[in-house]
Amino acid sequence: MPFLVCLNRIIFVNRIALKYNDEIVDLQTAKALGIEGEPIELDNSKESLEVLRHSTAHLMAQAIKALYPDAEFYVGPVVKEGFYYDFKTSTTIGEADLKTIEKEMLNLAKKKTEIEKYDISMDEAKLKFANDHLKLEVMKRIPNETVSIYKQGDFEDLCRGPHLPNIGMIRYFKLMKIAGAYLGGDSKNEVLTRIYGIAFADKEALKNYLDMMAEAEKRDHRKIGAEMKLFSFREEVGAGFALWLPAGARLRSRLEQLLFKAHRKRGYEPVRGPEMLRSDLWKVSGHYQNYGENMYFTHIEESEDKKIEFGIKPMNCVGHIKVYEDDLRSYRDLPLKYFEYGVVHRHEMTGALHGLFRVREFTQDDAHIFCTAEQVEEQIIEVVDFVDKIMSTFKFDYKMMISTKPEKAVGDDAVWEISTQALKNAMDKHNLKYEIDEGGGAFYGPKIDIKITDAIGREWQCGTIQLDFNLPHRFELEYNGDDNDKIQPVMIHRAILGSFERFVGILTEHYAGEFPMFVAPTQVAIVPIAETHNAYAKELADKLLDIGADSEIYNKNDSLNKRIRTAEKARVPMIIVLGDEEVANKTIAIRDRRTREQYNLSEAEFMSLIQTKINEVNF
C-alpha cells in the first residue's frame, strides 16, 4: 500500500505542533508529556508561522554562532512582522553580512537536523551558559526553577519554545534588516545587534510579502511627497520642521476647510491661543515639570533686571483653559467645545524624526470639551462617532486603545481610576472594541488613542481622546450649578486627525499619492493643444476656481504627448484636453487618468461633475 504510506509520510512531515487547551505545544513537548491535540501543519496560519519563525530565529542564531564563535545571545522572539534575535559579537556585523548568514542558515537547514528538547534546573542552565553573559541576563528574568533547552546539532539555546521538529523545514525566509537595540529595551543598558527576519511556509507567501514591502517602499510619503512637491525638509531650516509646498498646502487646506465645517456642525467654537505663554502657567498645568524636556523656552527682557520666561506651547489646552476662564460659566453653557488648528512645538529626539510622521512643529486638529461629569460618556461617544465618520470616509482601518496611568503622572490614583473606568464604560456600553495600553496615558489623564496602519503595516497614533480631571483642578476651573454652587468641570482633550502633518503623510501612503478629488492638491489638469486654446483653458480654470476646484494648465512648449504624460505623472485625478473642437463647441474632452479612456462632456455637465465630486464628502 505505497499510496497510504506516502500519505502518512506527508502528514508526518508537515505536522509541526499541536493545539492543546488553546496553546501551541510543539511535538517535542507533546511527546514528553504524552499530550494529544489538534494538529498544526506547516502552512501560513498564524499558529504555524509563529512556530516556524521562532525556529528560524534559532537557526539564524545557530548560523551566527557558526560564523562568529564568540557570539553571545540575548532573546529571539517572534514579533508582528517576523522575528528577530538580539546578540553580541566582538566583530561588527553590517548589512552586507546578512547574505552570508542567510547562506549559512540554508546550509545548516539542508542537514535536516532534528530539534530536541530537554529540561534542566536553573542552576545547571547557569552553568551551561556561564560564558554567555547575555543568556545569564535572560535567566535573571525567569522565575522558574527549571528551564527548557532546545538543541539542534551542536547548537543549544535556552528557550521556552515552541519549535519545529526539524530545521530542514525552514526554507523560505529572508533576513530583512540589522539594527542596534538596547538590552531589555532600556537605553541605560548596553547595545546589542538585532537582526530582523521573516519566514513563510512556502515560496509564494515569501514572494508576496517581499513584493508588498517593495510596494510599500514605493508608497513612502517622503518619496511621493517629494515627487508631487507636497512638502520638503531642508537641512538649513532645521530637523523636523516641514516646509509645505503649494501643492501640499492646497491639499492640507482642503482638509482644514472640510473639518472646520464638521466641527461647527457639532457645536464646536473656533478659538485661538498664543504660540507661547508665560512659564508660570506651564508650572500650574504641570507641563513645566512633566513635559519640560520636550518644550522650547525663550526669555523676554522686560527691563535689565526683569526677564520673563515663556514656554512655546507643546499642547493647546492651557490656551483653551484661559478662554474658558474668560467668563463665568453656568451648567447651562456646558458642554463648551473649543477647537483650534493648534500649532505646537515639541522637542522630539533626533532619532525619532520621520518625514511628516514625526516632526518638531505640527498642527493639531485640537479641541477641548468642558463638560459636567454626567456628560462625559455622551461626549466621548460623540467624539468616537466623529472619528469613525472621518476614518471611514478615507477607508482607513483603525483600532482604539485605552491607555492607563503612566509612570510620570499628576493627580490622585483614585481620580485616575475613576476616569479610566469612565472611558471603559463609555466604550463597553456602546459595544466598541478596544485594547488596553498599560501605562500609555498622558501625564494628566487616561486616553483613548486611535491608531491607523500605514502602508507597511506600521501603526501610528492619530486621533486621541483624553479625559482630564487634573487640569480643571489645577486651574481651579468652575461653573455654577443649578443651586448656584461652584462645580469643577471635566475636560476632554481630543484630536481626530491627530496632526495635519502625520495625517497627510498617512493619506499619501494610503492612496499612493492618488488622492480622491475632494482632497487632491489639484482637481483638474488642463492640456490645451495649441496656443490658440490657451484662452479657453484660462476661462475654464477660472470657472473651476469659482466652484472650488484647483486646476493647472499644461501649456509649456512641449509636445502634446509629453504634456499629457507629465499630467499623468502628476497624479491629477482628471485630465482634460482642449483643441479646436472643444473651443468651437464649448465642450470638454476628458481623459480618465486611471483607465486612459476618453469621453466628452458639455461644459455645463463637466462643471457639475467636478462640483459633485468635490462635494461628495462631508464629515
Add this chain to the structure above:
RNA sequence: GCUGGUGUGGCUCAGGGGUAGAGCACUUCCUUGGUAAGGAAGAGGUCACGGGUUCAAAUCCCGUCAUCAGCUCCA
C-alpha cells in the same frame, strides 16, 4: 539621545588622493502637435559643514549637522 549606515548640481545616481560626470528637471530657440517622453543649444555643483593627515583631499581620519534603519519616545 543611543547603535549602525548614508551625505556629489532641484531630483535620481555614477566616479573617486592630483582641482567633477550622466539622465530627468530648468533656460532659450525650432517645432503648433488630438491623448504617456519631437529636435537643437545652454545654464547650473568644488562634491553637507568645520578641522586634521598629505606636495596635493570631493576621495583618508576626527568632529558637527542632516538623513536612513532600528532602539527609545510620541500627534
